[in-house]
Amino acid sequence: MLNVAIVGASGYTGLELIRLLDRHPGVVISCVTSEQSAGKRISEIFPTLRGRCDLILEPLDPAAITAKADLIFTALPHQAAMKVVPDFLAAGKKVVDLSADYRLHDPAVYGAWYEPHLNPELLPEAIFGLPELRRESIKQARLVANPGCYPTSVILGLKPLLENGLIDITTIIADSKSGTSGAGRSAKVDSLYCEVNDSFKAYGVGGAHRHTPEIEQELSELAGKLVTITFTPHLVPMDRGILSTIYATPTRTVTTDELVALYADTYKDEPFVRPLAKGQFPATAFVRGSNFCDIGITLDSRANRIVVVSAIDNLVKGASGQAIQNMNLISGFSETAGLEGLAIFP
């Protein structure tokens, strides 16, 4: 059995890791951490875990964690993760980091969007953990940078088009909507009921959201050229889910039939990407609680524009499910272990 630690277990992605790992045949959770709730049982914080995971939350002490675990999930805010990840690696452990701290290859870009990086020497070896892009590198990694939720939905939505040079890379617009759990569990005015309920707003408008460089980094690699996009995130009054609607102009004459066939072929062997049939488009309700990314595509022939719609659960394929998929690859488990569950509907 593989002993794993969840650092930041009192947050939403930490809880989702525990929920999914509960069904994993090869993993034991040996340590869970929280600063504010250290000393309490995690099932006191999250009653869904009663009788299934009653571990006592510990404060973040790298030596204590590395003594108990072979692989560590860091489910901490960015900037907090990079303070401890080097300690885990130095102790010979593998790390799947759910924060943004190791996703950007260029420390100057990280510094421009976040703050100066504390250990830029680790960035070259960190693998951006989107299995559909670089499965073989992930298998060899000791540090996986789990992608952001919005980037996962946009990159998977555009991969077949970019690899095949089918879109003008100067025309890409990604319009994404997220449920509120994407903002985490810590108290913030923007997440209050009256701020979110019965309303729908854009934020980070005009290229101001920190996922823009992450998306552009990966799209540029797929295209083999520098890609600049317009990315606008929105907050919607639901708990979970991301729906991204992505627009781009084709570089040549294409048909919807050709596009649908391309997506079906690109993703035919992917266990967690479901390309949809012609005329079908995804909904967050049909991926809720699952590790699937559903993708629909069409040509809007009137406007000569390709429209892609992708849907994920931000806490599963957008965070903890993908982190477990990466753990499975690093550790030699079946890639789908612990992740076979279908969506919860209705």
Ligand SMILES: NC(=O)C1=CN([C@@H]2O[C@H](COP(=O)(O)OP(=O)(O)OC[C@H]3O[C@@H](n4cnc5c(N)ncnc54)[C@H](OP(=O)(O)O)[C@@H]3O)[C@@H](O)[C@H]2O)C=CC1
């Ligand atoms: N929510 C989502 O949909 C997604 C989140 N992510 C990323 O995953 C990471 C975790 O997100 P999420 O679970 O939503 O966040 P939460 O705010 O829900 O949880 C954060 C966790 O980190 C702990 N923590 C906070 N600050 C510190 C610190 N300075 N030192 C040690 N522990 C600390 C908290 O513990 P406590 O407060 O109990 O002390 C809590 O357990 C973030 O980097 C986030 O951006 C990535 C993709 C999607």
Ligand SMILES: CC(=O)N[C@@H](CCC(=O)OP(=O)(O)O)C(=O)O
């Ligand atoms: C709704 C909401 O607030 N979403 C978060 C993104 C969550 C995520 O993926 O963040 P990381 O890059 O930190 O992992 C945001 O816009 O900041």
